[in-house]
Amino acid sequence: MANKKNEALKQPLWVNNPVVVQILGICSALAVTSQMKPAIVMGLSVTVIVAMSNVIISLLRNTIPNRIRIIVQLVVVAALVTIVSEILKAFAYDVSVQLSVYIGLIITNCILMGRLEAFAMQNGPWESLLDGIGNGLGYAAILIVVAFVRELFGSGKLLGYQVIPQWCYDHGYLNNGFMIMAPMALILVGCVIWIHRSKNKDLQEK
Amino acid sequence: MSLRNYLDKIKPNFDEGGKLHAFRSLYEGFESFLYVPNTTSRNGVNIHDSFDSKRMMIMVVIALCPAMLFGMYNVGYQNYAMAGLLEQATFWNRFWFGFLAVLPRLIVSYVVGLAIEFTVAQWKHEEIQEGYLVSGFIIPLIVPATCPLWILAVAVAFSVIFAKEIFGGTGMNFLNVALITRAFIFFAYPTVISGDTVWVVDHTICGLGADIDAISAATPLGAAATGISSGFSIMDEFLGFIPGSVGETSVIAIALGALLLLYTGIASWKTMLSVFAGGIIMALVFNAWGPEGNAVAAMPWYEHLCVGGFCFGAVFMATDPVTSARTECGKWIYGFLIGAMAILIRVMNPGFPEGMMLAILLMNCFAPLIDYCVVQKNVNRRAKRTAK
Numbered sequence: 216m217a218n219k220k221n222e223a224l225k226q227p228l229w230v231n232n233p234v235v236v237q238i239l240g241i242c243s244a245l246a247v248t249s250q251m252k253p254a255i256v257m258g259l260s261v262t263v264i265v266a267m268s269n270v271i272i273s274l275l276r277n278t279i280p281n282r283i284r285i286i287v288q289l290v291v292v293a294a295l296v297t298i299v300s301e302i303l304k305a306f307a308y309d310v311s312v313q314l315s316v317y318i319g320l321i322i323t324n325c326i327l328m329g330r331l332e333a334f335a336m337q338n339g340p341w342e343s344l345l346d347g348i349g350n351g352l353g354y355a356a357i358l359i360v361v362a363f364v365r366e367l368f369g370s371g372k373l374l375g376y377q378v379i380p381q382w383c384y385d386h387g388y389l390n391n392g393f394m395i396m397a398p399m400a401l402i403l404v405g406c407v408i409w410i411h412r413s414k415n416k417d418l419q420e421k
Numbered sequence: 422m423s424l425r426n427y428l429d430k431i432k433p434n435f436d437e438g439g440k441l442h443a444f445r446s447l448y449e450g451f452e453s454f455l456y457v458p459n460t461t462s463r464n465g466v467n468i469h470d471s472f473d474s475k476r477m478m479i480m481v482v483i484a485l486c487p488a489m490l491f492g493m494y495n496v497g498y499q500n501y502a503m504a505g506l507l508e509q510a511t512f513w514n515r516f517w518f519g520f521l522a523v524l525p526r527l528i529v530s531y532v533v534g535l536a537i538e539f540t541v542a543q544w545k546h547e548e549i550q551e552g553y554l555v556s557g558f559i560i561p562l563i564v565p566a567t568c569p570l571w572i573l574a575v576a577v578a579f580s581v582i583f584a585k586e587i588f589g590g591t592g593m594n595f596l597n598v599a600l601i602t603r604a605f606i607f608f609a610y611p612t613v614i615s616g617d618t619v620w621v622v623d624h625t626i627c628g629l630g631a632d633i634d635a636i637s638a639a640t641p642l643g644a645a646a647t648g649i650s651s652g653f654s655i656m657d658e659f660l661g662f663i664p665g666s667v668g669e670t671s672v673i674a675i676a677l678g679a680l681l682l683l684y685t686g687i688a689s690w691k692t693m694l695s696v697f698a699g700g701i702i703m704a705l706v707f708n709a710w711g712p713e714g715n716a717v718a719a720m721p722w723y724e725h726l727c728v729g730g731f732c733f734g735a736v737f738m739a740t741d742p743v744t745s746a747r748t749e750c751g752k753w754i755y756g757f758l759i760g761a762m763a764i765l766i767r768v769m770n771p772g773f774p775e776g777m778m779l780a781i782l783l784m785n786c787f788a789p790l791i792d793y794c795v796v797q798k799n800v801n802r803r804a805k806r807t808a809k
Contacts, residue, residue, distance in 0.1 A: 391575075
């Protein structure tokens with residue numbers, strides 16, 4: 216049993232990652248990854264929301280009538296998203312402005328409904344909590360990797376600090392404007408999938 | 422035949438277990454490039470022709486040579502003209518200046534592109550694929566002569582890996598590799614490929630040319646998009662004595678290449694003709710009903726064809742047999758839409774003074790759909806006939 220709990224936390228981090236294996240949550244991965252800071256905040260918000268909604272739904276799972284379960288799930292997720300959004304506005308206003316609608320759109324993030332339907336409805340609250348944290352962090356990890364490359368080459372900065380020295384710019388180095396655009400995020404997610412597939416041979420489609 | 426003997430002599434080094442085995446793909450690439458291979462396939466029915474794809478590629482490179490040579494001359498011409506020293510400079514001064522300005526870009530393009538090709542071939546234990554021969558020659562022709570070498574190298578690496586190798590290499594790419602290189606530079610580093618300061622080399626090279634402090638030389642299209650006159654006559658634009666990407670300026674040089682491509686049957690005359698037809702019709706439409714006060718919309722059709730990359734794109738890029746439509750009827754639709762779309766982008770979007778690159782890339786994406794529809798229509802027509 217302990218092994219299963221361990222798996223629930225570890226699997227989504229890499230082997231069964233929600234972004235690069237299940238291809239869920241791609242839209243927000245494209246939208247918020249042009250800089251590190253919003254990507255980290257987004258990743259953490261999603262982690263908190265998935266974990267908490269997983270626990271709540273898991274506790275309610277035996278009392279929810281099957282026919283209205285999607286609506287109940289949505290109500291829980293929407294309530295949590297609103298709370299997180301208000302907290303961000305209160306304590307990290309700049310980031311919440313940068314993330315704009317994407318925090319609100321966490322409601323529509325496929326990872327949430329996917330985990331609630333596939334995991335929380337069948338498992339106890341403790342496993343669901345671990346599963347939620349694992350999936351949230353798996354999502355956050357991909358966002359941070361993509362945002363690292365995009366911010367470094369797109370604006371020469373990391374977390375808002377200039378890391379590429381002025382000396383390089385004086386000698387003709389230019390920031391890559393393509394990195395700031397959404398298509399490059401798609402290509403970078405593609406590259407992560409490429410690396411992932413080459414490490415996990417059983418996932419390769421023939 | 423001493424070269425043949427030499428190749429045979431060094432061959433064992435590259436075989437399995439030889440000391441230079443790591444360079445096997447390099448050896449095979451050069452051997453089959455220099456001599457048509459004698460081996461034939463051992464299974465299935467295949468029709469073989471000595472005019473294989475390596476010979477075809479080299480023919481395209483020969484067709485590109487007039488544009489390359491004229492482009493080099495024009496790079497020198499523009500520099501001396503901008504400095505006001507045109508009278509003092511001899512023909513060879515101008516040519517050698519341009520040659521020295523363009524050569525590093527040609528070398529970078531080939532070294533980076535071929536290095537990736539050879540690495541991939543060696544890694545996947547495949548034969549070296551020759552598709553980059555043409556792309557590598559086209560790339561320096563469609564960027565400004567001032568394009569920084571490191572940017573060119575990054576762009577070439579990006580396009581060879583992401584537009585070609587991940588789809589399976591030569592013949593599998595659905596987007597034109599050379600155009601992806603240019604598009605990458607255009608979107609990633611817009612300042613080095615647009616504006617009015619990048620089209621003329623502003624410094625001396627090996628004592629040739631002249632140092633110029635402030636360059637202001639917009640391409641005729643760039644000038645028209647901002648509503649000012651470029652001051653070039655239609656004859657200059659036709660002959661190619663205008664600022665622009667290295668190989669795209671001269672209609673005459675491109676026409677020489679086009680004749681060779683059409684004579685050898687490498688390029689489809691249907692695609693080429695329909696690109697021009699699409700461009701001319703769209704230009705006439707804008708002349709008649711275009712938006713008021715738009716200088717590009719008012720540009721006569723023959724000038725549209727002479728400026729920018731229209732001719733170069735129509736002759737060398739739209740006809741790329743890999744990325745264009747393959748059905749005969751599809752070629753007409755594909756070409757026509759490229760020409761029409763290029764003029765549409767030029768006129769309607771001042772942010773993109775030149776629409777040819779985007780038009781061709783867009784239609785590259787639609788080529789499989791066009792082919793599918795043409796084939797399906799034929800299938801339906803025949804099904805109806807048999808049903809009767």
